[in-house]
Amino acid sequence: MKKSLFLFATAALVLASCSNDVTISENTVPAGSNAQKEIAFTPLSNTPKRAIRRAAVDGTTFPTDIAMKVAAYDVTNTRDFFGATTFSYDAGTIWKGGKYWPLSAAYINFLAIANANADNATGVTWGTDDANYASKAVVVMSDNKTAQRDMMYAIGNGEVTQTSNALSFPTNVPMVFKHAQAWISFYADAYDATSGGKVTLNSITLNGAKYNGTYTITHTNYNASSSQSVAGAWSALGSTADVAVPNWSATAIAYDSEGDGVVVGDGLMIVPDDDAETADFTSFTVNYSIDGKAYNYTYTPAAKNVDQAKHYIYNINFHLHEILISATVTDWVDQTAVDVPIF
Secondary structure (H helix, E strand, O other), rough: OOOHHHHHHHHOOOOOOOOOOOOOHHHHEEEEOOOOOOEEEEOOOOOEEEOOOOOOOOOOOOOOOOEEEEEEEEOOOOEEEEEEEEEEEEEEOEEEEEOOOOOOOOOEEEEEEEOOOOOOOOOOOEOOOOOOOEEEEEEEEOOOOHHOOOOOOEEEEEEEEOOOEEEEOOOOOEEEEEEEEEEEEEEEEEEOOOOOEEEEEEEEEEEEEEEEEEEEEEEOOOOOOOOOOEEEEOOOOOEEEEEOOOOOOOOOOOEEOOOOOOOOOOEEEEEEOOOOOOOOOOOOEEEEEEEEEEEEEEEEOOOOOOOOEEEEEEEEEEEEEEEEEEEEEOOOOOOOOOOOOOO
16 A cells, blocks of 8 residues: 555656647638747646645645746747746636747747745746757755745757648647655554554755755757757755754554655655765654653654655654664656647
């Protein structure tokens, strides 16, 4: 049972995409007309089995309160198409930013950032080292110990084609989002029926966690119609802090014969340091109570470094006399995310 939960927690965020070449009437206009088609983001998805909302986007629904900053480059005409623009949710399941496709044949490449910070605007600098908007973005994450947001980035493309005297617009442009941080989750279970219900888990605190820094996203070959790639790297990591797992209150841990346990809060997002000799956190402390008396148990893993886009899972089993902890790590699969349709 628990294995299936873990597999789900690392599953891709799957959203539908369609062909870039469409000829249906609502997406076709005569060449030379002024019928502009607005660019919008529309996630098409199923209902998630379980969504850990604040800490990590792990379900199959792209949350409507996440805005995106997007820049675009016109490959066909070798020019910046538009600079960093915020696309936010609007009625009709679309993310609108007031930008339109060109009214001539063109191939457009996009670079996007989602959920970077509280307002998805401040702290994002675009194209600081390059002349073109869609080639590089710099995100300054000043405080993720309280915000706990899953910052993601993606590239995509769309093509406006012309056949005879008609222009055809893409219905959907897929955007594959990558995670910039690492995700740490905790599961709690009573070891046996003797301890079940007699142990209360009060809190879990990750000690010495890195929570801020500068993230540079580089979009390579953005000025071409093929072989694009995108990568990100952290630098200028700052302070560390002891961060409690959010959205958790003192709860009696019941014995479960199937061993599934309960998910403790939202888990935690932390900033990975590329320096293998520098720990990304030092330990975590479990505060629990037996018969009303509180105890602290501090666990120090052998490996205290984390990697981007990885999901780290700690299973905590409570016994009346001891705590047993095991650790696993699974890939946090890149999310196949948002479509870019035209209306």
